[in-house]
Amino acid sequence: MQSQTKRIKVFAPATVANLSCGFDVLGCCLDTVGDEMIISLSSEPGVRITKIEGADLPIETDKNVAGVAVKALLEIYEKEIGVNIEIYKNIKAGSGIGSSAASSAGAVWAVNHLLDNPFSPHKLVEFAMEGEKLASGNAHADNVAPALLGGFTLVRSYDPLDVIKLHTPKDLVMTVIHPQIEVKTSDARSVIKQKVTLKQAIHQWGNLGGLVSGLFTEDYDLIGRSLEDVIIEPMRSILIPEFNNVKNAAIQNGALGCGISGSGPSIFALSKGMDTAKKVADAIREVYATTGLDFDIHISKINSAGIKILE
Amino acid sequence: MQSQTKRIKVFAPATVANLSCGFDVLGCCLDTVGDEMIISLSSEPGVRITKIEGADLPIETDKNVAGVAVKALLEIYEKEIGVNIEIYKNIKAGSGIGSSAASSAGAVWAVNHLLDNPFSPHKLVEFAMEGEKLASGNAHADNVAPALLGGFTLVRSYDPLDVIKLHTPKDLVMTVIHPQIEVKTSDARSVIKQKVTLKQAIHQWGNLGGLVSGLFTEDYDLIGRSLEDVIIEPMRSILIPEFNNVKNAAIQNGALGCGISGSGPSIFALSKGMDTAKKVADAIREVYATTGLDFDIHISKINSAGIKILE
Numbered sequence: 118m119q120s121q122t123k124r125i126k127v128f129a130p131a132t133v134a135n136l137s138c139g140f141d142v143l144g145c146c147l148d149t150v151g152d153e154m155i156i157s158l159s160s161e162p163g164v165r166i167t168k169i170e171g172a173d174l175p176i177e178t179d180k181n182v183a184g185v186a187v188k189a190l191l192e193i194y195e196k197e198i199g200v201n202i203e204i205y206k207n208i209k210a211g212s213g214i215g216s217s218a219a220s221s222a223g224a225v226w227a228v229n230h231l232l233d234n235p236f237s238p239h240k241l242v243e244f245a246m247e248g249e250k251l252a253s254g255n256a257h258a259d260n261v262a263p264a265l266l267g268g269f270t271l272v273r274s275y276d277p278l279d280v281i282k283l284h285t286p287k288d289l290v291m292t293v294i295h296p297q298i299e300v301k302t303s304d305a306r307s308v309i310k311q312k313v314t315l316k317q318a319i320h321q322w323g324n325l326g327g328l329v330s331g332l333f334t335e336d337y338d339l340i341g342r343s344l345e346d347v348i349i350e351p352m353r354s355i356l357i358p359e360f361n362n363v364k365n366a367a368i369q370n371g372a373l374g375c376g377i378s379g380s381g382p383s384i385f386a387l388s389k390g391m392d393t394a395k396k397v398a399d400a401i402r403e404v405y406a407t408t409g410l411d412f413d414i415h416i417s418k419i420n421s422a423g424i425k426i427l428e
Numbered sequence: 429m430q431s432q433t434k435r436i437k438v439f440a441p442a443t444v445a446n447l448s449c450g451f452d453v454l455g456c457c458l459d460t461v462g463d464e465m466i467i468s469l470s471s472e473p474g475v476r477i478t479k480i481e482g483a484d485l486p487i488e489t490d491k492n493v494a495g496v497a498v499k500a501l502l503e504i505y506e507k508e509i510g511v512n513i514e515i516y517k518n519i520k521a522g523s524g525i526g527s528s529a530a531s532s533a534g535a536v537w538a539v540n541h542l543l544d545n546p547f548s549p550h551k552l553v554e555f556a557m558e559g560e561k562l563a564s565g566n567a568h569a570d571n572v573a574p575a576l577l578g579g580f581t582l583v584r585s586y587d588p589l590d591v592i593k594l595h596t597p598k599d600l601v602m603t604v605i606h607p608q609i610e611v612k613t614s615d616a617r618s619v620i621k622q623k624v625t626l627k628q629a630i631h632q633w634g635n636l637g638g639l640v641s642g643l644f645t646e647d648y649d650l651i652g653r654s655l656e657d658v659i660i661e662p663m664r665s666i667l668i669p670e671f672n673n674v675k676n677a678a679i680q681n682g683a684l685g686c687g688i689s690g691s692g693p694s695i696f697a698l699s700k701g702m703d704t705a706k707k708v709a710d711a712i713r714e715v716y717a718t719t720g721l722d723f724d725i726h727i728s729k730i731n732s733a734g735i736k737i738l739e
Contacts, residue, residue, distance in 0.1 A: 142634045273638035274631075279653060281641050312623050315659070320585075322633040323453045326640045327584035330592050333644040342590060348626070 124157040125231055126428035129223025130420050131208045132215035133291060133385045134259035137346040137376035138324035142272045144215075144263040147291060148420035152206050152219050153427060154183070156227035159199030164188050171206035172216075182217045182248030183224035189247040190225050194235060200228055209413070212295045213383040218260030221248025226265060226424040238265050238423070242280055253302060260379065267423030269332055285421040286335040290394035292372070294363060294401050295383040297411040300356050305380040308352045320347050337373060337389045344374020344387060357382045359404055366400040391416070435468040436542055437739035440534025441731050442519045443526035444602060444696045445570035448657040448687035449635035453583045455526075455574040458602060459731035463517050463530050464738060465494070467538035470510030475499050482517035483527075493528045493559030494535035500558040501536050505546060511539055520724070523606045524694040529571030532559025537576060537735040549734070552576050553591055564613060571690065578734030580643055596732040597646040601705035603683070605674060605712050606694040608722040611667050616691040619663045631658050648684060648700045655685020655698060668693045670715055677711040702727070 130151035134144040152171075159165075164187045166176045178184030183202050191198065202224055208216040225244045229236050236244075245261035258280060262270040268285035272278075327343035330336070354360040354377060367375040367386035371393040375386040386401070388394040398414050405412045441462035445455040463482075470476075475498045477487045489495035494513050502509065513535055519527040536555045540547050547555075556572035569591060573581040579596035583589075638654035641647070665671040665688060678686040678697035682704040686697040697712070699705040709725050716723045 139633070139637070141630045142637060271634065271637045271641060273634045273650075273654060279638070281638060281650065283641055284644075309626070311626050313626055313629055315620070315622050315624055318624055318629040318632065318659070319452045321629065322450070322636045323582065323584045325633045326450070326453060326582045326636050327590070327592060329637045329640040330582060330594055330644070333595075333641070339584075339592065343584060348629075 123231060124155065125227050125426060126153060126155045127223050127227045128425040128427050129154050129219040130264055130423065131415070132218055132260040132263045133293065134215065134379040135349070135377065136328065137344045137350065137374060138321055138328055139271070140346065140349045141257070141259060143269065143328070144259040145269045145291070146263040146267050146420040146423055147214070147415070147417040149417045150208065150214065150293070150415045152204065152208055152223060154205065154220070154223045154227060155203040156224060156231065157201045158231050159201050161199040162197045164191065164200045165202065166204065167201045168203040169206070170204070172210055174204070174206070174210070180251070182252050183220040185251045186221035186225045186245050186248035187228050189244040190228055190236065190241070194232065209295065209297070211299060213377070213379040213381045214293060214295065215260035215264060215379065217248060217252035218245065218264050221245040222261045222264035223424055230426070239280055241265050243278060263423070265423050268419060268421040271329065283329060284333045285419050286332060286337065286340070288337070288389050289419050290388050290391050291417050291419065292367070292386045292388065292394045292397045292401065293378060293383050293415040293417070294405060295413045295415070296358060296405065297413070298358065298382050300380070300382045302380070304356060305353060308356065309349060310352065313348055317347050340387070341373030344376060346376055350376055353377055353381060357384065358408055358410065360384060362404045363401045366404050367397045370396045370400040372397045434542060435466065436538050436737060437464060437466045438534050438538045439736040439738050440465050440530040441575055441734065442726070443529055443571040443574045444604065445526065445690040446660070446688065447639065448655045448661065448685060449632055449639055450582070451657065451660045452568070452570060454580065454639070455570040456580045456602070457574040457578050457731040457734055458525070458726070458728040460728045461519065461525065461604070461726045463515065463519055463534060465516065465531070465534045465538060466514040467535060467542065468512045469542050470512050472510040473508045475502065475511045476513065477515065478512045479514040480517070481515070483521055485515070485517070485521070491562070493563050494531040496562045497532035497536045497556050497559035498539050500555040501539055501547065501552075505543065520606065520608070522610060524688070524690040524692045525604060525606065526571035526575060526690065528559060528563035529556065529575050532556040533572045533575035534735055541737070549576050550591055554589060574734070576734050579730060579732040582640065594640060595644045596730050597643060597648065597651070599648070599700050600730050601699050601702050602728050602730065603678070603697045603699065603705045603708045603712070604689060604694050604726040604728070605716060606724045606726070607669060607716065608724070609669065609693050611691070611693045613691070615667060616664060619667065620660060621663065624659050628658050651698070652684030655687060657687055661687055664688055664692060668695065669719055669721065671695060673715045674712045677715050678708045681707045681711040683708045
């Protein structure tokens, strides 16, 4: 029986960071979009990536986000153990829906589970952030936090790290379009001005307060009114073809709000109910069909659990 | 019997705006600090300020915030009526705890009540804002909203006006010190820089999200961690003698947080429980006793009702 507990297959979810008004602080976890990972403990010490399918990612532990995240965990764990990691990617790298976060979060969650949970989910966020640091140079938490805690999360502070799980209204459904273009991280960064007007900032934090309030009170209209980004979206959306047309189509077809997922190029639309989310998907598919660009569309409920055990 | 319904005495509460991280959007309503007002309907059309006690304020309707606010209400109300207003001020003008807001809000609330509530509390906010416009040149809602709706309020947006009532954790108690110095509005404004770094703004809206979340989940520790203002307080606190010493004394004596009330000079400290709030009051009294300045100290629970009928 013991050998069974030493191997686990998990679902590592995609995540949508920022959510319009919550740049660098908010994120939420998807339910039906994500990777699969098989993690097993081994008597041979060390962390090994033993298989990667679905993506061309580094197999060397120190160059792989899952490897680095698990190594960060094991540095704190008192006993010397071995870990083998198999990664089956469905989330495309560079899509803006937390591909690297899914791998980092899934790996540390699975290892923690196999070790009988010595670390809290909040502590796992710190380990997974090491994977994000490798992926983007910045140990951010806005994707790994929702992947590990599920639902909607707020990164209140990094120093010290303070991650808060918010409430998940049950009828929210996310539609995501991933235009298969490459937006260089350096471009996504360089378009962002480092100074904002106080007036813009007040506008943004008014919306953030409205969104958090709307989540707790399940006030879908308020959620919709609050899904507005007056700072980042006007700068970054220029890198995403047809952004304004997609957004208009989503809103006209009943979406509560629509914005850039993470640093893009994916665009998310949040709706009340599956029917509306599907209608929104049809509308934005129609917009993108005219471009000649390849794209994926995902429709998913919000996953309030986070990582899930498959086997 | 009808004559009884045509006169009402109300308690018009003081309010604390901004609450550290919520500059220009958050406010809360006090329970035992406020003015009294007697409002009566009259068969003689027009709005008259018939008595003012406790403050040297203009008796002319168009120069008095209560008069202007009630006139704004009557402009929308279909019938021509008369209103007489008596104002008994306890909240000192220029204290930074919503003195003008109490008068504007109290007057429109009372008139609306005497007219059998033709307007919603949210609509009353708009009328009361006309009083604020007269008082400060700026039709802001961060004091009149909590005075009218009670508890903690968020002004998500001004265009269109969108005011949200948040949840009030029952154990919160406010300690307020009002140093009786005059801070000119022009000075309080001119110290505020109109550009902030994106990093500061993100820090601030992370805290705002944490505070709103903490209010809904009654997480007092989170409320405390979130009561931080990295933008306005460092600029404005230089106008308030002993601000840093008061803040340190409040925190050391158990306050969850401490900051500038509105545009000052009052300083608020928020605590869990009356005992802590009293201890905090003693500690800040000791700090201010060394200055030679006159000051008032108020201790009050949060008033989740707003305006109250006294007679």
